[in-house]
Every structure is written in C-alpha cells, then in structure tokens.
Amino acid sequence: MVKRSLQASASGIQKAKRSFSIKGWTQENLAGEVNLKTRQPIWRFFTGQPVDRQAFMEICSILDLDWREIALEPPAEFPEPGERPETSPLDIAVLVQEVRSQRRDTIQNQCGILQLLDISHPVNIDDIYVDVNMLEEIASQQWVEISDLENIKLTEFDRIGLGAVAQKQIPGMQAVKTYTKLRVLGKPGVGKTTFLQHLAIQCNRGEFAANQVPSFYCIERVRRSIATQG
Known part of the structure; x- marks a missing residue:
C-alpha cells in the first residue's frame, strides 16, 4: 500500500x-x-x-x-508529479455491494423504526405499513373539455362539486419500478414519507433495486432546521 x-x-x-x-x-x-x-x-x-x-x-x-x-526510504512505486498511477478496472457491482453493506445499519435505523406522536414506544415500519396506490396524473391539474363536462351525468358525482371521475391508479411499488424519476405529491399525513422509508427498507433488504444504494433524506428535517435557525 x-x-x-x-x-x-x-x-x-x-x-x-x-x-x-x-x-x-x-x-x-x-x-x-x-x-x-x-x-x-x-x-x-x-x-x-x-x-x-x-x-x-x-x-x-x-x-x-x-x-x-x-526522502527516507522512498517507495519505488510512487509516480512522478502529474503522472497518474495505473489502476485496475473498477468493478461497480462490487463497489455497490460494499457501500450497501456500510449503509445497511444506518438505513435500517433511520427508516425501519418510526416514532409516532400518539404511541409512547417506537414502531417497526413493517407493522404499520399499508400498500399505497397512486394516480399517474395530478387531478387538480387535468384539463377537461367543456363538451366532456356537459356529458357528465348527475349519477357520476359523489358529492356536490366533486365528480367520481374514475382515474386509473397504480400500486406505489409499480410506479417506482416503471418510472426512473418520481415526484410524490399528497396532503400532509397521507403517507409520503412512510412510503419512501418503506422503499429504502426494501432496497436495504435487497428485495427492491438490489443493485443500487438506498439513500434517504427527509425534506421536513430541512424545513425544521430552517425554522429553528430563524
């Protein structure tokens, strides 16, 4: 060395x-x-x-x-200044597995255990996680032709002002496997963070994206940090 x-x-x-x-x-x-x-x-x-x-x-x-x-006992393998030493080809697969092994405990501790407000003790994410379904399009940003609105029957409305427009939903895991980039939107408390933690744990176990390294960072921590700093 x-x-x-x-x-x-x-x-x-x-x-x-x-x-x-x-x-x-x-x-x-x-x-x-x-x-x-x-x-x-x-x-x-x-x-x-x-x-x-x-x-x-x-x-x-x-x-x-x-x-x-x-120099005292100069090593013969040192390169001259500006020279790049010869290196063996990098095995990405081996490197990924090494990083995964180093990150495994961190991801498990960060994402596998939840501290809920109404429960005094930590909860394992596997005990409370429920599969989620997602819409592939944002409902509030969809355009509908006036002619289509005129053809909607009263029986197609759930409640006043909101239509029971049947939009195709897909399982959250299917969405992640289908799209390389995702932006998960939803109201507070619907499970966005929990879903991402579930993904990190599944990846950590090798049950999802076993050839990649899971990394989890919650934006809420950034917001709280900014609020604290004033």
Whole structure:
C-alpha cells in the first residue's frame, strides 16, 4: 500500500537546506511557492518529520531536488508529479455491494423504526405499513373539455362539486419500478414519507433495486432546521 506521507533523511535535509539557502527565501516564501496555507509543512520537512506526500514532492521540485534523493526510504512505486498511477478496472457491482453493506445499519435505523406522536414506544415500519396506490396524473391539474363536462351525468358525482371521475391508479411499488424519476405529491399525513422509508427498507433488504444504494433524506428535517435557525 502506498504511503500518504514522506519524510526527509538526514542527508536529504542537508541537501534541501543548501538549496533553500541558495534561493534566499524564508519558510513563508517557500510555503507560498508550494501553495501551502501555513509554513507548518515546511518546518516539518526541514526537521525530518512526516509531510504529506504531494507537498513533500512539490517542495523538492521547487528546490530543484529529486525527491527520491531527499526522502527516507522512498517507495519505488510512487509516480512522478502529474503522472497518474495505473489502476485496475473498477468493478461497480462490487463497489455497490460494499457501500450497501456500510449503509445497511444506518438505513435500517433511520427508516425501519418510526416514532409516532400518539404511541409512547417506537414502531417497526413493517407493522404499520399499508400498500399505497397512486394516480399517474395530478387531478387538480387535468384539463377537461367543456363538451366532456356537459356529458357528465348527475349519477357520476359523489358529492356536490366533486365528480367520481374514475382515474386509473397504480400500486406505489409499480410506479417506482416503471418510472426512473418520481415526484410524490399528497396532503400532509397521507403517507409520503412512510412510503419512501418503506422503499429504502426494501432496497436495504435487497428485495427492491438490489443493485443500487438506498439513500434517504427527509425534506421536513430541512424545513425544521430552517425554522429553528430563524
């Protein structure tokens, strides 16, 4: 495994100090040349302490030194500045499973247990979740021709002002599997958040989208945070 830091050897420090003296700079000047915010890495470099590998190599470059001659036991596999080391092809499937395993407990704790206002103890989402059906179109934003309205019979109305217009509903899980992008709309308390938590848990278990990584973030937390901050 390639180390992330390097340190100068005793002989390397002497060479670096000679080159530094020829430049006539202060440690602050050298830090500026290497684009460091402080001179702390420069001080560590000249005292033989570990320094970030990239900073170490850049310091040597600015001082016109070969970092391999300055470093204590320099690893042979280090690339030159600007070079990209050869890497093996990334296996996305393996990476996804690794991330899923790291996120599993977090998603389970975040979405699997609910704290309801009228119940004193936490509730498992599986104990209360009910399958939901969705409309594929927003009812309040649908256009109906006047001719269609004129043909509606009184028997087609549930109650005054609202028609029993039969709109096709689809199960929530089917909607998620059918569309790659969804915006779930509904009045407060109809179960939008619970539905999303259910999806996260199903994905977490591998029963839905097993080749993807579940991520859950509730917008209500953002609103409460904004309200608290004023």
